[in-house]
Amino acid sequence: MAGQQTRIRWGQARFGGGRIPAVLIAIPGGLLLGAAGGWLAVGTGLAGSNPALGFAVFTACLAMPAMALMYVLVVDRNSVEGAVDRPEESVEGKWYDKAASGSFTDLVLVLGVLAAVAAFVPADLAADLKLVLPAILAVCFASFGIRYLLLRHRG
Amino acid sequence: MENRVNECRSRLGWSQQRLADQLGVSRQTIISIERGRFDPSLPLAFRLARIFETTLEELFLPDGNP
Numbered sequence: 001m002a003g004q005q006t007r008i009r010w011g012q013a014r015f016g017g018g019r020i021p022a023v024l025i026a027i028p029g030g031l032l033l034g035a036a037g038g039w040l041a042v043g044t045g046l047a048g049s050n051p052a053l054g055f056a057v058f059t060a061c062l063a064m065p066a067m068a069l070m071y072v073l074v075v076d077r078n079s080v081e082g083a084v085d086r087p088e089e090s091v092e093g094k095w096y097d098k099a100a101s102g103s104f105t106d107l108v109l110v111l112g113v114l115a116a117v118a119a120f121v122p123a124d125l126a127a128d129l130k131l132v133l134p135a136i137l138a139v140c141f142a143s144f145g146i147r148y149l150l151l152r153h154r155g
Numbered sequence: 156m157e158n159r160v161n162e163c164r165s166r167l168g169w170s171q172q173r174l175a176d177q178l179g180v181s182r183q184t185i186i187s188i189e190r191g192r193f194d195p196s197l198p199l200a201f202r203l204a205r206i207f208e209t210t211l212e213e214l215f216l217p218d219g220n221p
Contacts, residue, residue, distance in 0.1 A: 085179030089199045091187040155183075155192050 010071075011080035022075040029074075030067025037062035095151040103143035110139055157216040161189040163207040178202055 006012070006019075013022040038059035041047045047054020077083055089095055118127075164174050164185075171185040178185075178199060187193035188203075195203065204214050 070161040084175070084181050087181075087220075089178075089184070089196050091184040091193045092215055094193065151184075155187055155190060 007079055007081045009081045011075040012108040013074040025074045026067050031063050033066035034063030080102035096130035099144050102147045106143040128141045156194050
């Protein structure tokens with residue numbers, strides 16, 4: 001059963017009653033979000049002694065993930081080239097579910113072990129949350145990615 | 156669960172991609188079903204049976220019961 005709607009490489013998004021390529025919303029939207037982050041960094045003094053440079057650095061670092069976030073939020077997945085009509089019945093959906101549930105178990109395990117270890121760490125050796133949270137996020141990404149790739153490899 | 160999807164598809168002379176397009180699923184799904192590594196959902200199994208003009212009982216065989 002072929003899909004009725006047009007499918008393009010990066011998919012489309014609903015906009016003003018019609019449809020436009022999703023990247024036309026994601027790129028400017030991501031740039032705006034990145035600039036807002038840069039402006040916030042300058043406003044809160046995080047940008048350092050050179051506000052212009054700080055703004056540029058924060059904007060540049062935040063723009064790409066913001067564009068990715070905007071894209072994920074606005075794209076209609078059925079309009080992406082190669083999409084299937086019933087993704088929920090495809091084997092990839094099963095791999096995704098299994099990888100997600102497995103990575104959740106990994107996350108609970110890692111956090112549990114870390115909490116137990118932290119109980120024995122002296123109070124003056126406090127970890128910086130700005131490092132811990134991205135590290136936990138990286139563990140989640142790695143766990144999910146490795147599990148998904150293994151499932152795909154097994155077919 | 157064993158199945159006769161590969162046999163039925165070959166009889167029709169269809170490629171895996173053509174069958175996948177007819178069912179609205181990915182080609183990898185057909186590959187996994189034919190290898191017995193993925194048990195399709197009930198609606199998908201019924202659509203397979205309809206395409207091959209057969210019944211579920213003839214298309215899918217429980218493990219150990221040929």
